[in-house]
Amino acid sequence: MDMDEVLKVFIAESQELLQQMEEALLMLEHAPGDSDTINAIFRAAHTIKGSAGLFGLDAIVAFTHIAESVLDRVRSGELRFDAELTALFLQVRDHLGELVRLVDEGIDLSSLPAEVQPLHTQLGDCLSRYLPSTDSQSQLRATERIERGHEHGLSADHWHISLRFGPDTLRNGMDPLGLFRYLNTFGRIVSLVPVLDRMPAAAEMDPETCYLGFEVAFYSDADKATIDGAFEFVREDSLIRILPPHSKSDQYLELIRALPEEDMRLGEILMRCGTLTATELQEVLHTQVQSQQRAETRPIGQVLMEESLVQPPVIAAALQKQQQIKDNRNNENNLIRVDASKLDRLIDLVGELIIAGAGAQMTAQRCGHSEMQEATEVLSRLVEEVRDSALPLRMVQIGATFNRFQRVVRDVSREISKDIALSISGGETELDKTVVERITDPLTHLVRNAMDHGIEPADKRMANAKPAQGRVWLNAFHDAGSIVIEVGDDGGGLDPQRILAKARERGMLNEGQQLAEKDVFNLIFEPGFSTAEQVSNLSGRGVGMDVVKRNITALRGTIDLDSKLGQGTTVRIRLPLTLAIIDGFLVNVGQASYVIPLELVEECIELNSDEPFERGHLELRGQMLPVVRLRELFEDDSPRPRRESVVVVHQAGLRAGLVVDQLLGEFQTVIKPLSKVFSACPGLGGFTILGDGTVALILDIPSLLGQLTRVSEAPQRARIEA
Amino acid sequence: MNEAALETEKSTQQYLTFVLSGENYAVDSLSVREILEYTRFTPVPRMPATVRGAINLRGSVVPVIDLQARFGGSRTELNKRTCIIILDVPDEDRQQSLGVLVDAVSAVREIDPEEIQPAPAFGSHLRSEFITGVVRMGERFITLLALDQVLDLEALGKSANSEGS
Structure with missing residues (x-):
């Protein structure tokens, strides 16, 4: 697996996470303080920071780090997600999205492009305002350190990290160097001793296999969870031990025991790292001899079991978090990420198979050979099944696309100062991925139109005995082999007389021509037609509805419109389920x-x-x-x-x-x-x-x-x- | 390959020549994908005279264009020697294959750019934008076709629009 491919995965994942973050933030607007939602935002930020660190994307790491710190304060109850903070975080999300996009375009983020730099700094400053001043921070750390000192640990005042990378680390796209780079973003590596015991002779060495191990002395004020988080992506097949500063001698002993190398040699490595002094080492090894005499040689399994039982309290929190991540990962394990072009190729082949199968069946019928006919019958039934199971592979739920509009509606309603809520139904309706991709633009246009032209200003709504808050909805359902998508609003509706007048004015209709009401409404899909009296920057430029119609027609779909004056408008798009x-x-x-x-x-x-x-x-x-x-x-x-x-x-x-x-x-x-x-x-x-x-x-x-x-x-x- | 051969390779270009209602035409051989002996194509109803139908070319459906109709004449009469030349024309970022009906395919000829004369301003039965030049071959003239104009997909589609309704 080469680095580019891994980077692509990072980009795709980050985009997904940012999407989740946005959904969560929008949810918070309705249910502020919901801890699950806040945790979801935190997890998204944390994962993006972690992965960005692996690629040495320091700009993203540093920025996300501040955001994460603010989120941490929200989690601990010191801050609340009010409207202002939510708005800030939506901006933060957009900015991160922009940074990720830049990475995708292959732009080097070590010096930010001029057009994003001001926003980058400004958002960073805004976030920092939510953090306690550095004074209180160091105070916080000081108390922590005193607490640690109570445990009568050994002299070392740095963390000790033992790493034995799994053989597949490089193949999985992880780079030990990237990890160290990331560690350096929140601490300082005091010393680093490679452990090369597993390295085979040059002739047997596989360049893609990782044989490396490291003993690292790491100075940092970060907590265990943060350091642990750095290794999130290599944890699965690597051996990782992290000891906090001033650990007790038996913890070092445990460490020495748990690592695969010989105890004596390992002790020396620890000395070279500066983690243990010579006396301390002797003391540690002495304890080991004693305990061995007491219990003879214990089976390794028992050692490991005991080890997992004796977890220092520091780790408990990290462990819980690890479990959470593991749960998430189990869910993800049921899913496989597949390149869409591979699926397209498969569908194409299934298509060819169907044609070939039909040919075989036709020939068999012509020959009149009954056994042959039976055989082709069976074959064509199987081909049908293959088709039926291949096609859903490309099907995706429309919900994700719909949810994106929460943000659109939120932003646009602020921009045009109308109070509008979006309701979504039928999000579980499935349709072809290609269709979904190409439907987003037309939908955006329709939703904006509904908000801008459909929903009346609040005072007018009140006067017409409607609730002040406008309602826009998106709905999807299956009907006779097509999917129907509705964009509706409870706004003013279309005035057929006005449309007719406009159409006549534009010379789109002959004098005296009579049209059914439905046909009148459909006039607004004709090119160059717009009834908006004033042109806003959102819609009403006279282009739009005809473009929407053209996009839909290109997908072999149809579009029509229902409207009741004073009650609202519903645009109905009907699309084929699949294009293949x-x-x-x-x-x-x-x-x-x-x-x-x-x-x-x-x-x-x-x-x-x-x-x-x-x-x-x-x-x-x-x-x-x-x-x-x-x-x-x-x-x-x-x-x-x-x-x-x-x-x-x-x-x-x-x-x-x-x-x-x-x-x-x-x-x-x-x-x-x-x-x-x-x-x-x-x-x-x-x-x-x-x-x-x-x-x-x-x-x-x-x-x-x-x-x-x-x-x-x-x-x-x-x-x-x- | 020696240098002299390389020289000629550079200066001359290969063209496929064919006959359509008694006139000789040539197209850049790089655009030619293959030549099919006349095969039965599926007529497509309600299309203008320029678009005759579609054929199955190893699993993909390729439109068949009537060149003579495109040049403003009547539809090409089909006979034993009728061929379909499959040409690749650019369509946005992809290549699109099109079949054109011709009366007979003649040969592949090397043509030196210096032999090519500009298209006559008048007196030709063809619209001037369809022609890149004219080459004299003995007694006859060969018209070099500007494929991007002749087989302009937008225009072929548009003519469907105006003539079809």
């Missing part, structure tokens, strides 16, 4: 094959040629169903067969029938991305490759439905210039 593979329904028209997404097919009926449908409608069980011949729609001039079928499709409350020649049945379909050349083709959702290698078209049912229903409702619909 769907269950399709294969139909035939003339020479061409078309695929309809299966979940949109409601039923198939035979078209009775005796009752030709008039004016694009068919009566189905007493209801009028708009119907179109795909042959006519696609200008296919091949002769019509004697028997035709109707596929009834539905989505978002719209239904229509498509007349086709032949129904070829279900078919697993890999969606091939649509080249830009075809992007303007109406009704085309993508391509797929059939088992025999020919290309088939996937129908874009939502857009077809839109066309059909609109055509049947308002045949004189004006073309709005794109």
Whole structure:
């Protein structure tokens, strides 16, 4: 594992931790003083500091250290998280995020870039104000030292750290040098003696294996937990012993016993470190001989057990913390971090497998070999299972994306001085990672719009008998093979008359043209349309809603809007669950094959040629169903067969029938991305490759439905210039 | 390779020449990915004349462009010698493959840049931005095509927009 890769992990983890920190901080605004939340913030800061130290990112370490100290005072009850401190910490979080971003860009942080330096210093100063002055700090340390002195320990006034690194330390991306560098950020290494007993002959040495051990004399005012924290990432497979200053002789004895090297030699090393004087060493070894005589040779397990029982009180706190970290780590152990491109590759291969499988099945059917057919049946069932388990790998919950908006709403509501609360539901709804990534920008725009234009000022709300606090909500749920995301507000709603007036003014509508209310609302998604009378720096520049719509359309999604004047607006985005593979329904028209997404097919009926449908409608069980011949729609001039079928499709409350020649049945379909050349083709959702290698078209049912229903409702619909 | 050979390598460039309704054209051979004997492509409905359909090229779907229609003529008639030349054109930060229909592929020719004459300002049946130059080969002229203009994805998509509705 090379360093770059580890650094990437550090960056990804830090970003995650900062995200958690932000969520926790926002939670504190509602529940100040919740100790779990405060601990979460502290842990995040602590871990970032620890990992940054490993990479020698001193700027981050020093900055986080101050923040951590302030958090420590909050934990001990000396400070409270009031609004001011929360706001400061949100800034601290953003600044850390910026520093991490700089690291990601490969900028050397040893001298901070000019654009972040002022903020860096300013935030540091603000934080320091929450810390007791240095006088009281040294006082605090002095009392501590007196307490330690009470234990009649040996003369050494520094910590003694024994390190035996595990063989995999280097392979895990840890660098002993980095650790020492980190130690030096809060203390001073007095002396350092390498222990090279495990080093094999040069010929047998594996350069990636770590054979090193160190005895370190370390002078620091830090507490045990801090020093212990430095070794958090190597603890698992390394042997680490930390003795506080002035430890008692039997503690040294225990140390000597616990380490793998010979006692005498180790004693000498300790002497060389300056931890023990010659007399002290003799005394220690003497005790050892005595105790050995008393108990003969004790099995090593017993020694270790005793050792774990006899923990000095200093360690108890650290131990508790260690346990906490271990619990966290156990949870994380169930998760594997995988490069997204590897997953994409897997999904691509599964796609190819599906095509190949369909080809095999088709060939088997043509041969009429029954055993062969059975075998391909089994195969295709397995392929289906592989697909079903591969696809969820890319699925992520939308909750994390939603939670990010807590911050947006908080910041924006301050900026525009409106009191607005965000409520989130359906965060556990899953969708494709690519979709999630590309939905964030449009959502941000919609949320800002809702806050800026949707929610009225408080006095106006009061006058309309609404609660003064505005409400914006995000909701997600699954519906017929798509995911629906709603952005709603309880604001003023849209005024259809104003939109119509504006559209006429902009020449987007013909004189006397009538539109259904829904179509009026959808006008705001047209380019160059904005009803905001004053342009704020948030939204209302006249660009935006059309960009939102374009982004959604690019994801094969649709967007529409519901609004009630005076009651609020809900924007509904409907997106496919995945961009890669769907269950399709294969139909035939003339020479061409078309695929309809299966979940949109409601039923198939035979078209009775005796009752030709008039004016694009068919009566189905007493209801009028708009119907179109795909042959006519696609200008296919091949002769019509004697028997035709109707596929009834539905989505978002719209239904229509498509007349086709032949129904070829279900078919697993890999969606091939649509080249830009075809992007303007109406009704085309993508391509797929059939088992025999020919290309088939996937129908874009939502857009077809839109066309059909609109055509049947308002045949004189004006073309709005794109 | 001796230095003289290197010299010629530098100064001349390889072009693939082909015939389309009696005219000779050439494209930079570096853009050519492969040449397919005419295979059945899937027509895509409601597309303008310039876009004929799509083919399956080892698992990826490649659009088939009708060059003659793109040059403002009628659609290319398909015959036994019809070929599809697969060309790579840049699409933002990636390469996009496109197939173009031609009547026949002639040869790969070395062309010295000094032989290339500027495109005639008028008198050509082609829009001037489609042409990088003209080369005389015996009795005939070969038109060198500016692929970035001829196969501009935005424009191909746009023409779909204006002609398709």
